[in-house]
Amino acid sequence: MEFSQLYDHAKKKRNPREVSPFISAGSVAAAILTNNGNVYTGVSIDTACTLGTCAERNAVANMITNGENQIVKLVCVFDDGSIVSPCGACREYLMQLHPENHRMQILQDLPAGQTTTLKELLPEWWGVRRFAESTNTNQSSGAPVTPAYHNRSKKHE
Numbered sequence: 001m002e003f004s005q006l007y008d009h010a011k012k013k014r015n016p017r018e019v020s021p022f023i024s025a026g027s028v029a030a031a032i033l034t035n036n037g038n039v040y041t042g043v044s045i046d047t048a049c050t051l052g053t054c055a056e057r058n059a060v061a062n063m064i065t066n067g068e069n070q071i072v073k074l075v076c077v078f079d080d081g082s083i084v085s086p087c088g089a090c091r092e093y094l095m096q097l098h099p100e101n102h103r104m105q106i107l108q109d110l111p112a113g114q115t116t117t118l119k120e121l122l123p124e125w126w127g128v129r130r131f132a133e134s135t136n137t138n139q140s141s142g143a144p145v146t147p148a149y150h151n152r153s154k155k156h157e
Contacts (some may be wrong), residue, residue: 003075003107003115006031006039010055010077013041022048028084030055032063033073035100040066042129056090058098063080070098083107091121099131 010031028044042058042101044104055064055076063069071094086094094101095118102119119125 001033001037001039001073001109003073003105003113006033006073006075007040007077007083007107007110009041010075011081013043014077014079014081015043015129019045023052027079028055028076030074030076032059032071032075034057034063035070035072036066036068038063038066038068039070040068054087054090056086059092060093064097069102071101073105073107083110085116085121091118094118095122095125096127 010029013026013029013031017024017028019024023045025045026043027046030039030043031039031041033039036064040059040063042060042062044052044055045058046052056074057127060071063071074086074094076086078084085108094104102117102122102125104118105115106118108114108116
């Protein structure tokens with residue numbers, strides 16, 4: 001799938017709106033393409049209590065709900081249609097999902113066709129060794145998985 005098509009998926013989901021006096025949604029939309037060729041989308045949810053969620057993480061939740069965790073392309077679209085890059089928290093979240101996600105292409109400029117990889121955004125990621133050391137295997141994807149509770153008391157490497 002071309003980035004222009006993925007951009008269109010995200011752009012169609014943009015719908016900035018007030019959900020309640022405390023919550024707004026849809027100012028950013030994201031579309032992700034998985035290694036299986038599926039597209040998942042999500043929108044940002046902003047709250048007065050700062051417990052909102054970025055569009056990328058909502059798209060990932062949709063993807064995980066459908067049994068996938070490897071991403072090959074990502075597009076984030078702001079409410080004016082411009083391309084935005086994932087925030088630091090989303091970069092970390094995306095990296096932790098699958099050992100190959102560091103290769104995902106992230107759109108930076110649609111007309112110029114400019115992309116970057118997640119690895120370029122997180123060049124010295126702390127979790128590389130943990131993925132390499134993992135001995136558990138996810139049955140659906142074959143990806144190494146470290147349970148969230150595993151090594152909880154250990155310092156990040």
